[in-house]
Amino acid sequence: MRHILFRALAAFALAACTQDELAEQGTALPEGAYPITIASVQVAEALPQTRITETSDGMGSAWAGYYEWINIKVTGGGNDNATNCLLNPETGTIMVTMNPMFWNTTNSSSINAWYSNLDGQSTGTMKNTVTLANQTTDNGLAYVLKADEKTANYQTENITLTFRHQLAKIRVKLEGAKAGDVTSVSVKSRTSCTVTEGNVTAGTDEGYIAMRQATYNGQAYWEANVVPGVEIKDFLLNGNVDCQLTQTVMPQAGHVHEVNINVKPKFPVLADLQSASSYYKDLQSA
Numbered sequence: 001m002r003h004i005l006f007r008a009l010a011a012f013a014l015a016a017c018t019q020d021e022l023a024e025q026g027t028a029l030p031e032g033a034y035p036i037t038i039a040s041v042q043v044a045e046a047l048p049q050t051r052i053t054e055t056s057d058g059m060g061s062a063w064a065g066y067y068e069w070i071n072i073k074v075t076g077g078g079n080d081n082a083t084n085c086l087l088n089p090e091t092g093t094i095m096v097t098m099n100p101m102f103w104n105t106t107n108s109s110s111i112n113a114w115y116s117n118l119d120g121q122s123t124g125t126m127k128n129t130v131t132l133a134n135q136t137t138d139n140g141l142a143y144v145l146k147a148d149e150k151t152a153n154y155q156t157e158n159i160t161l162t163f164r165h166q167l168a169k170i171r172v173k174l175e176g177a178k179a180g181d182v183t184s185v186s187v188k189s190r191t192s193c194t195v196t197e198g199n200v201t202a203g204t205d206e207g208y209i210a211m212r213q214a215t216y217n218g219q220a221y222w223e224a225n226v227v228p229g230v231e232i233k234d235f236l237l238n239g240n241v242d243c244q245l246t247q248t249v250m251p252q253a254g255h256v257h258e259v260n261i262n263v264k265p266k267f268p269v270l271a272d273l274q275s276a277s278s279y280y281k282d283l284q285s286a
Helices: none
Strands: 008-012 052-054 061-063 068-075 081-088 093-097 109-116 127-131 144-147 150-152 159-165 168-175 185-190 192-196 199-202 206-210 212-216 219-226 232-237 241-249 255-262 271-275 279-283
Touching: 109 159, 150 159, 168 185, 185 219, 206 219, 232 255, 241 255
Parallel strands: 168 255, 241 271, 255 279
Antiparallel strands: 008 159, 052 061, 068 081, 068 109, 081 093, 109 144, 109 150, 127 192, 144 159, 168 219, 185 206, 185 232, 192 199, 212 219, 232 241, 271 279
């Protein structure tokens, strides 16, 4: 069973000051008369936690309990503009818009939105290279979300933007007699990526990504978000025990790839991957 990783909805209402009858499409609008106003944000399955956070089963996420910046860009039709909006997830409203935007013409334009919590992906930055290397419990998971592109004009109301995750989640479940002896798990992948308006490009540096420990429905896991399209084969336990899959995993954006590790009395050097509803890995004793 392939898992969809995250799903979030943001409802953006673009409202004009008035709905005066204007000339045919393509006519210039009075300067500053028709603001592009982001009125509210609604996130499905929101939980009372902080920042972008996981749902109770780890298969979804939501904005909750912290103020976050969302990047908005309007292009085409003579309405080109960009801004950043501060989201209050407790009320579902936009608190601050850094650069108010206005419809300049009656033409339709494309609206894009994206979000990232990665270090270095600062507010207003259109392109940035960021690190994925440390996603331990203290630092938390890395997130990059991008909304489906929408087309709108000065008369469009109640625009809904659906945000989708641009990274993939690797989740490890430890089993076996020695599972309790494992104090850290890392996955080998690209340790950085470039985020350009919500689009993710894998960096060139490869190394081990420290995974965070999480519990869902009473079950403990180790997990990290990685760039899609880069094969996953190697894991590291306790910082010094190498484990290699006999079949690689190809991460897909917005999906969870599950790996089960059976830790036996002697730490293994080889793992078998079974593919069923998720991805599985069995560690063999040395």
